[in-house]
Amino acid sequence: MSRANIYRFFPSRTAINSSVCGLVVQEVAEIALAIARTDAPASKKLADLLVAIHRHSTRRLAEDKPMHELLVAALDGSWATINAHNEDILAILKALVREGLQTGEFKVDDADEAARGIITAFLPFFHPVLVEQRVQEGEDTAAVHAQISFIMTALGTSDRHAPASSPKG
Numbered sequence: 001m002s003r004a005n006i007y008r009f010f011p012s013r014t015a016i017n018s019s020v021c022g023l024v025v026q027e028v029a030e031i032a033l034a035i036a037r038t039d040a041p042a043s044k045k046l047a048d049l050l051v052a053i054h055r056h057s058t059r060r061l062a063e064d065k066p067m068h069e070l071l072v073a074a075l076d077g078s079w080a081t082i083n084a085h086n087e088d089i090l091a092i093l094k095a096l097v098r099e100g101l102q103t104g105e106f107k108v109d110d111a112d113e114a115a116r117g118i119i120t121a122f123l124p125f126f127h128p129v130l131v132e133q134r135v136q137e138g139e140d141t142a143a144v145h146a147q148i149s150f151i152m153t154a155l156g157t158s159d160r161h162a163p164a165s166s167p168k169g
Contacts, residue, residue: 025085032092042100043157047148054125071128107156121151
């Protein structure tokens with residue numbers, strides 16, 4: 001398809017970039033939703049979701065550097081696509097925390113505050129700039145699992161479903 005044809009569908013390069021970014025973050029949201037809809041305990045779903053988001057971010061950095069850079073630009077520019085995605089992930093986390101509260105797995109006072117705290121605590125493992133920095137520093141998988149364990153402790157669960165640590169990766 002020629003450039004002229006592409007611009008028949010998009011008014012600007014920014015619109016093209018925003019659309020491409022939307023496809024990438026939609027993939028992450030679909031992964032998160034699929035995990036959240038499983039029949040596992042809330043703590044396991046939360047741990048699995050965090051690991052999946054981290055793996056997706058790390059894989060994108062390794063396999064598709066231009067897409068990684070597009071996401072960095074989208075975050076820096078607070079694109080509407082990214083803001084909507086962040087709200088979607090926050091909603092999924094809130095639902096998981098509420099589920100954990102209902103089943104007695106989690107012991108927090110405010111599910112919304114806890115979900116925001118999860119995002120803040122896990123930011124180094126999914127924000128593209130911070131993921132890139134961690135990879136350059138030789139991050140190991142144990143750090144991801146330690147942070148998930150920390151989050152589970154903060155949620156007041158005694159049942160830690162963080163996957164077993166492996167040496168690298």
